[in-house]
Amino acid sequence: MKSKIVYIDDNPQELEKYKAKFASDNRASENFHLYTFSAPELKGDFNRINEIMPDIFLVDYNFDIPDADNNVIGVTGITLGIQLRQVYPEVPIVLFTRKSVFNPKKAYQLKETLSAFDEIVYKQDLFQADSALLEKLTVLAKDYRTLRNQESKSWTSLLKLIQSPPNDTLLLEQVNRPDVSRHNWSANTIAKWLRNTILKFPGIVYDSIHAATFLGISREAFLSDEFQATFSKAKYSGLFAPSEGRWWRSQLQRIAYSIMSKKEKDLPLGIGFTSAWGRKSEKPIEKAKCIYSGEEPADWVCEILNQPVMLKYTLAYNTDQRPSIMDESRVSFKAIRTSNEFDPKNLDPLGKELISTIRSMADLTEGTNAE
Amino acid sequence: MLSERYARDLTFLLDPKYLGNYFSAVSKQTLRNQIEALRDQRKKDKWHFVINKAQPLTFIENEDKLQADISCQISGTRDDTQEVRTLLRIWSSDPTLCYRTGIDATQVGNQFRQTGKRVLIRIHFEPRRPTARIPEPTHHFQIGGVPDVSEICWWPKQIDVPRLYYPPMDVILLSELVLVNLFPRRSSNLRKKPEWTALIRKSQNYFQQTFCSNYYSFFSSEQDTVLGNFLL
Numbered sequence: 001m002k003s004k005i006v007y008i009d010d011n012p013q014e015l016e017k018y019k020a021k022f023a024s025d026n027r028a029s030e031n032f033h034l035y036t037f038s039a040p041e042l043k044g045d046f047n048r049i050n051e052i053m054p055d056i057f058l059v060d061y062n063f064d065i066p067d068a069d070n071n072v073i074g075v076t077g078i079t080l081g082i083q084l085r086q087v088y089p090e091v092p093i094v095l096f097t098r099k100s101v102f103n104p105k106k107a108y109q110l111k112e113t114l115s116a117f118d119e120i121v122y123k124q125d126l127f128q129a130d131s132a133l134l135e136k137l138t139v140l141a142k143d144y145r146t147l148r149n150q151e152s153k154s155w156t157s158l159l160k161l162i163q164s165p166p167n168d169t170l171l172l173e174q175v176n177r178p179d180v181s182r183h184n185w186s187a188n189t190i191a192k193w194l195r196n197t198i199l200k201f202p203g204i205v206y207d208s209i210h211a212a213t214f215l216g217i218s219r220e221a222f223l224s225d226e227f228q229a230t231f232s233k234a235k236y237s238g239l240f241a242p243s244e245g246r247w248w249r250s251q252l253q254r255i256a257y258s259i260m261s262k263k264e265k266d267l268p269l270g271i272g273f274t275s276a277w278g279r280k281s282e283k284p285i286e287k288a289k290c291i292y293s294g295e296e297p298a299d300w301v302c303e304i305l306n307q308p309v310m311l312k313y314t315l316a317y318n319t320d321q322r323p324s325i326m327d328e329s330r331v332s333f334k335a336i337r338t339s340n341e342f343d344p345k346n347l348d349p350l351g352k353e354l355i356s357t358i359r360s361m362a363d364l365t366e367g368t369n370a371e
Numbered sequence: 372m373l374s375e376r377y378a379r380d381l382t383f384l385l386d387p388k389y390l391g392n393y394f395s396a397v398s399k400q401t402l403r404n405q406i407e408a409l410r411d412q413r414k415k416d417k418w419h420f421v422i423n424k425a426q427p428l429t430f431i432e433n434e435d436k437l438q439a440d441i442s443c444q445i446s447g448t449r450d451d452t453q454e455v456r457t458l459l460r461i462w463s464s465d466p467t468l469c470y471r472t473g474i475d476a477t478q479v480g481n482q483f484r485q486t487g488k489r490v491l492i493r494i495h496f497e498p499r500r501p502t503a504r505i506p507e508p509t510h511h512f513q514i515g516g517v518p519d520v521s522e523i524c525w526w527p528k529q530i531d532v533p534r535l536y537y538p539p540m541d542v543i544l545l546s547e548l549v550l551v552n553l554f555p556r557r558s559s560n561l562r563k564k565p566e567w568t569a570l571i572r573k574s575q576n577y578f579q580q581t582f583c584s585n586y587y588s589f590f591s592s593e594q595d596t597v598l599g600n601f602l603l
Binding site: 312 | 387563566569
């Protein structure tokens with residue numbers, strides 16, 4: 001079933017250009033019907049859009065081109081997005097713009113207002129051959145539709161839709177659980193909870209680097225066919241599953257424990273599991289190597305470098321509002337010493353006291369292959 | 372002033388990232404109040420930090436139904452510590468650990484059933500008493516002491532030995548001891564974190580430096596034994 005995209009832009013050339021691109025690109029034409037609207041027509045009238053019953057909106061950021069009657073809409077795409085969100089809480093809205101026009105890092109003051117959008121997609125990236133953005137839009141439209149069309153809108157139904165293992169239901173309840181007490185939900189609320197909390201922060205589900213490090217192995221080893229075959233049941237396949245994959249932490253642990261001996265279970269998981277896997281497959285597995293010291297297996301992931309690191313070579317790094325139940329965000333000594341992205345303001349007071357000591361320490365990565 | 376720095380360090384114990392989730396809610400209130408009381412003394416030459424035995428700093432129960440609590444009387448002048456007295460009690464709510472049918476008196480059993488817990492072990496970390504009848508190491512620990520009735524823990528008053536030389540232990544150092552012994556797995560990540568180890572090292576510096584440097588000089592002394600030196 002094709003999803004209906006409503007694309008709103010005040011620039012007729014852009015509307016034509018993307019109409020042609022959606023028609024000519026196989027991935028796009030197989031999955032989407034595109035409907036274009038120039039912004040001024042939207043003024044106070046959503047009737048035509050209502051008739052289309054869109055599955056997803058693409059909204060341009062700049063609306064400063066006058067229409068045929070020389071009227072300028074006088075709003076940005078953000079204002080329009082907020083307006084659309086109020087009218088269509090059940091439909092995903094994507095800010096569709098150019099990097100040169102809109103940079104969310106510079107527009108940090110817009111953080112609250114950007115919350116009307118599910119995603120920001122840059123026009124120049126959408127049709128790149130190696131880009132997964134079209135797949136992302138497909139999933140967004142499809143899974144919003146599933147939420148919209150779900151008959152029973154209860155907590156239990158939601159758990160089924162995300163295929164939560166029984167052990168995780170209590171944890172999920174503790175992570176800012178959306179209010180479904182009246183057996184009704186807005187698709188947007190659920191989508192936000194899943195995409196911006198559960199799937200975003202490591203803790204209940206892991207991306208490949210966190211999953212690998214949790215098990216004490218390298219990402220390459222984790223993503224190998226042999227390994228994925230053993231851990232296939234741990235893979236998250238519920239709503240809004242990212243194309244790069246997510247894995248339930250509880251299931252990774254359950255499967256890992258199933259091949260570990262009693263003695264191995266008494267060890268930290270990374271150590272016990274790598275030993276068990278080596279025994280089972282009769283060959284050693286590549287372990288997670290600490291990016292700072294080269295020690296193995298590393299037991300945490302550096303928030304900035306997104307690489308394994310020993311917890312003892314990290315400091316707490318508070319850059320987001322993740323729920324406390326999620327894995328703590330921590331930055332490696334290596335990032336502290338080398339990364340331009342590191343900002344000491346994000347450390348807690350005890351961490352700030354340690355900065356000068358860390359910067360004056362001998363470089364443990366010298367002579368290792370940690371790079 | 373050490374009192375101000377120590378108050379700041381103690382505040383981190385309340386943070387869920389450190390020990391906030393290990394303490395009972397009432398204990399967190401107690402600790403917060405006593406930290407405030409310590410802060411109020413920042414302009415005074417002499418300072419005291421007290422957590423009363425009647426309202427101790429209580430940890431949550433561990434998987435083996437063991438529960439630790441800590442009380443203390445710590446005093447200092449300006450940048451030095453003077454006297455550090457702490458008490459660590461390990462309680463249990465496990466009937467099989469607290470009452471042996473056919474061996475222990477029925478009254479002990481009844482009392483245990485009423486309170487639901489009893490003290491299994493109590494350890495004092497304290498300096499030498501000036502009026503001690505037998506020689507005591509300058510700083511030592513002693514098992515036993517004088518229990519309250521509510522502890523259901525009988526310890527003969529006359530048995531106040533042995534006293535084993537041991538460095539002074541403040542609330543932060545005792546908390547580390549509790550984590551290692553009662554929550555070894557749960558606290559393993561916390562104990563690896565540099566922020567936590569830095570906090571512990573600060574308490575080591577404040578409270579144990581003199582004892583440890585004495586220990587090393589006593590160890591290399593040819594005049595007497597380590598214990599002998601600690602008794603002088």
